[in-house]
Amino acid sequence: MVNATAVKLCGSLLAIDADTVSLRPIGDYRVEDIEGPTVFVGGAMYRSPPLSELDVNEVRDALQQLTNNSDFQSIIDNCPTNTPLVYDDIDYLTRRLPTNILEKCQALSEETPFENELLLLVAYVERQNALIGHSDNVLEYYLEQRDEVKEQLQAGSDLDGQLERSFFSYLLLASALIEELTTETVLNELFREEVRLDSISEFVQSVGHAKRLEILADIQILEEGRHSELVEVKDRRNSLVHDAQQRAELGDLGSRREIARILEKTDRCADILLTISGKNIESIIAKRGCDEYIDHAQGEAITDTRTTWKREHPEKLATLEDCERATIEDIRWNVEESTAESFNITAGFEFSGFDDEELYAILMAFMRDASAAFIDRIDADANESNLDRFDFAVMLLLCAGYEYSEIARWLKTDEKYIQRKENVIAWRASAFEKDLVDEIPEPDNPVWPH
Known part of the structure; x- marks a missing residue:
């Protein structure tokens, strides 16, 4: 009998969206x-x-x-x-x-x-x-293994050897992914200053995973309470690797519900490191970025999609362009109120009295491609920025006028770390970033602890 609770948990609450995670391209x-x-x-x-x-x-x-x-x-x-x-x-x-x-x-x-x-x-x-071949490759394997476990749970598989082996492989990959992302993030944080000596690399590589997590906690890029959760992932992995009995029986895991719970908790831990390492910021920016930037990025996405459709779907594009209701270059949409099947278009199309189902289907297909191009544009801008990817996200959320606490919650970091970032982003930003936003906030008043 299928465990509906486990299916629901694994179907809707996994933290990492494979479609929006950034994988670094290999240079050559x-x-x-x-x-x-x-x-x-x-x-x-x-x-x-x-x-x-x-x-x-x-x-x-x-x-x-x-x-x-x-x-x-x-x-x-x-x-x-x-x-x-x-x-x-x-x-x-x-x-x-x-x-x-x-x-x-x-x-x-x-x-x-x-x-x-x-x-x-x-x-x-x-x-x-x-760095490529470490976190990027591990992430690909992690997502594949996570999906395999999820599919087995949703299919109502018994807690048998196959599910146990899949789940064990998932835990090993989750631990490896978190370790690699921790190393990258510690290196990025210690490499902030212009005097970047190779001895720093040697130090980061020589200390253990627990010490690297401790460093991230000390500089408050990890919010309070997250450190212990990340340590728990490694402890669980070590226990399974070094204890043959636990590996054979998966310890106290007696149900698919328990596997689903650990799967979600571990995935959230990996998601924290993906976000603070800048690999999972696109969807956050798409939903929360400042208006000036969202207008720019969606405009570029519409232009790119229009170019693609001229080549791949010329007849459908012509149908849209001939429609008096549509001003394609002006199309914009609300990301938070949109789904993959229906987009909340806020500009560029007049819906009053509109009931043409065929044209609507073409419009939604165009919007799906534009939405994907929008994510790609955010990814490209984050890569081109003078700031690193995480700082780029912080800048766009600060420009949107959100509270420190809100930004910290969305970026899975500590409020104090966002305050520290505000001290440096304005003067580190180049003309590239300044052209994307109206004005970059600068610290103009003291901020005392709550």
Whole structure:
């Protein structure tokens, strides 16, 4: 008999939406034969006399061999994981890296067929990719395993070996995901200052998961009470891994209801780290961002969707464009009051007396694509921002005029941390962010503890 409570819990209350979580794209560099070997990295193209003396495969081999060079690895380790949009990567990197690291880059250039700038940009790409394959890959496996357990619960599966094995795998992946996200978030927080030494990376990697969580609690990016919940996930994982009896019987888990409860609680813990690491902010911004930004992002989404429909659905787009009720470029919608089947359109379409079901179906299909493009636009803007992704979300919610406590609740952090962010976001924001909003709030009065 299907346990309706368990089905409902797993069907509606899981915290992480797989459709809106951000996965970091892998950076790359490539070698092509364009009147001789040419290296493309980022938006730059490099040719040089030393490269012209080699063929394409030899250049690729030489780049591959760099990974075994200790000096090149040192350059990688000292590179940041992102650079502000307002700077060219190379301008930012040469100002940011310590002198001895730049000297290593120069010396390596003399030993290889590669220019200083090319070596530095390749190292920067390698640094960005160093984090990929950790939380991003684990997240994909986590979501797959979570869905497998959810489907088994909803199907009314008995508490048998298959469900137990699936749930055990889920707990291992949840623990691994939270550990990887904790490491990333601690690194991001300790890398805030301009003097970013490799010793910080060594420190973060050397301390245990419990210590990393403690650091996040100390700086108050974790709200009170969350620290113990995250520790509990690791404790449960350790208990299952090291206790064969518990692994065989899943300890005291005697029902599907209990598995559903732990599934939801663990998913909420993972969701906390996804949010504060900036990987799950798009839906929050879509619902809560300031009006100026939402208008911009929805406008860009409508433009992108219109371009796509011109190519893929020209007849349906023509039907919309020929409708006197529609001013497509002006279409806007209320995200909170919309669903995947029905969108609360607030501008760009006149509904008074409207009863054309065929046109309505076309409009809703257009809106579904526009809604997806809207999330993609938020993701792209967060990546381009001079601020990191989490700070970008904080800025847009501050600009919307919400209370510190509200922003902290939505972003799953502590109110004090939001106050601290307000101190720095205004002067860290570049022209890119300032063009997206009306005015970035600055601290103008003391804030005492409650």
